[in-house]
Amino acid sequence: MTPQLGRPTPDDEPGFAEKLGYLFEHSRDENGAPYTGKKIAERANDLGYSLSDAYISQLRTGKARTPSFRTVEAIARAFEVSVTYFLANPDEDLERVRQQRDYVEMLATTGTHLSGIDVRSICPDTIDVVIALLKMVKAQAVETQRTPPGEDSGQSPA
Structure with a gap:
């Protein structure tokens, strides 16, 4: 480093x-x-x-x-x-706190958690991508629930 x-x-x-x-x-x-x-x-x-x-x-x-x-x-x-x-390295500690905050936000947003995974062994950038992906999946699920069956949500079928 x-x-x-x-x-x-x-x-x-x-x-x-x-x-x-x-x-x-x-x-x-x-x-x-x-x-x-x-x-x-x-x-x-x-x-x-x-x-x-x-x-x-x-x-x-x-x-x-x-x-x-x-x-x-x-x-x-x-x-x-x-x-x-x-603190030995306040920048590192602040980054860890930011990741923990994002993880808690992801839990609240998606209802998903990364149980059984040692998140300390995962690259911080990978954790950020997983959190963003889960938030996007949750947002799409919420949008799907808001759109009554048979109505066009404005998205083309996949």
Whole structure:
């Protein structure tokens, strides 16, 4: 895959620990002091999350590598940044969300689902074509249902 101009390749992108470390280095509390793990844990807990200073330390050092979404959300809210700050590749994640939205729309439009198919193994362009095709089939079925038997729908017979 060719990297976009000005966009780092996936290997160059900082990991969670690096992004968290950057926040600790550059963010300041209301008194202008750098945040500590204890202060971030307290802020997160005050916001209704359950987070310990020890776990934050593990995340900072990379000893813990896969925080739950809830943990990421807690840390982001404590630092008052968007959760998307921690995304490794926001463009890829946005594309996945777009496809999921289109898939849900297809379900609603066609009443069809791709059960038994691992859609992650299908090329995104192919998924888009399948969704468009199913929408077209559904639209034709709806049009056929609206046209009473014996009336000309304006289409020539196939």
